[in-house]
Amino acid sequence: MEYRRLGKSGLQLSALSLGSWLTFGNQISDQVADELMGVAYDAGVNFFDNAEGYAEGKSEEVMGRILKSHGWERESYVVSSKVFFGTENKGPNRVGLSRKHVIEACNAALKRLQVDYLDLYFCHRPDKNTPIEETVFAMNTLLQQGKILYWGTSEWSATEIMEAISIAKQYHLIGPTMEQPQYNLLERTKLEKDYQLLFKEHGLGTTIWSPLASGLLSGKYTAGAVKDTRLDLKGMEWLKESVLAEENLKKAQQLQGLADELGVPLAKLSLAWCLTNPNVSTVILGASKTEQLKENLTAIEVVPMLTPEVLTKIEDIMQTKPVLPQF
Template identity: 80%
Template structure:
């Protein structure tokens, strides 16, 4: 396993990590979740990603029981939670980024995960109803109390992150260390365009999600069928509709042909492509089957094959590289 610093921080994350969105407490059994975490940990994965909103809090409960049962040394792994969407019970002050919800959500996550502190704590979405000063102060309070070690954002715009940094500096507080954006061969704008100044000036780290674009970059959806997969799950019709478009599938079919030509499984080609970006601290893997995870955990082996020529050919196939502004 390769380990990368989380941006300019001293924290080292495994280049490949394991996430629990849509799987833990929902798509897979607790037994399979246990097996997946064990396989990941034994392979050198040290970062496990979670959120209060995943399976309405059940995902964190499942992960917490697994961590406790394995008895792993606390220093050997990094665990995250995210605050915004709330858990099962919605209502006033139970969602968003108010001081009340940020603090209470942290306490809830600690209880569900059965840990004394969260290594990473993300603001899962920006909250237009709460002053950014209030959220930054709340995060700083949790840092001072030792309940979280680093805080960051997920799916925030560059301007919103910059505002959080400005507020932190104004009041001599600790600002965001990392962002968790979607990043894959289809969705590239944030990492390759919008966030460039954040990387250069502030050394922001990233833990990216959906590196396989909800699975379509794994090759399983090139036929346009999503039977018995996560896109076939009830409540995810919106995700299926946005993922399985004719334009995307046409590009993926061409990518599949190129992957076959290179003799590299398309999933590993797509994951390796993400890892080639120096601004990616960790690629979060999602898995519902043990064999799927074992295969994807060997992605580092293909990195030497992703030469500049190969990367350029992938760009020509996908035609998704953002156009940078001219100054």
């Protein structure tokens, strides 16, 4: 396993990590979740990603029981939670990024995950109803209390992240260390264009999600079949429509042809492509089967195959590279 620093911080994350969105406490059994975490840990994965909103808190409960049962040394792994969407019981002060919810959600996540502190704590979305200043102060309080070690954002705009950094500097607080954006061959604008100044001037780290575009770039959807996949889950209709657009399917089929030429699975090619971006600290994998995870955990081996010539072929197929401003 390769390890990368989380931006300019000293924290090292495995280049490939394991997330629990849509799977733990929902799509898969607790036994399979246990097997997946064991496979990942044995392969050198040291980061496990979670959130209060995943399966309305059940995902964290499942992961917490697994961490406790394995008895891994706490220093050997990094675990995260995210605050914004709340758990099962919604209502005033139970969602969003108010000081009250940020702190109460952290305490609740610690109980569900059965840990004394969270290594990473993310603001899962920007909250238009809470001043960013309030959220920054709340995160700093948790840092001082030792309940979290680093905090960051997920799917925030570059402007919002810059405001958080500016507020932290103004009041001599600790600002965000990382952002968790979607990043794959179809979704590239934030990481390759919008965040460039944040990487250059502030050393922002990234823990990217959906590297396979919800499975489209794994090759499983090129035939149009989604039965028994995450896109077939109840409530995922919105994602299904955007991912399985005709244009996307066509690109995935062409990319499959290139993967076949190289003699590698499409999933590993797509994951390796994400790893070639130096601003990617870790690629979060999702999995519902152990064999699937074992295969994807070897994606690092494909990176040397992505020569300038191969990367050009990928760009010619995808046509998704964002246009950078001319200075």
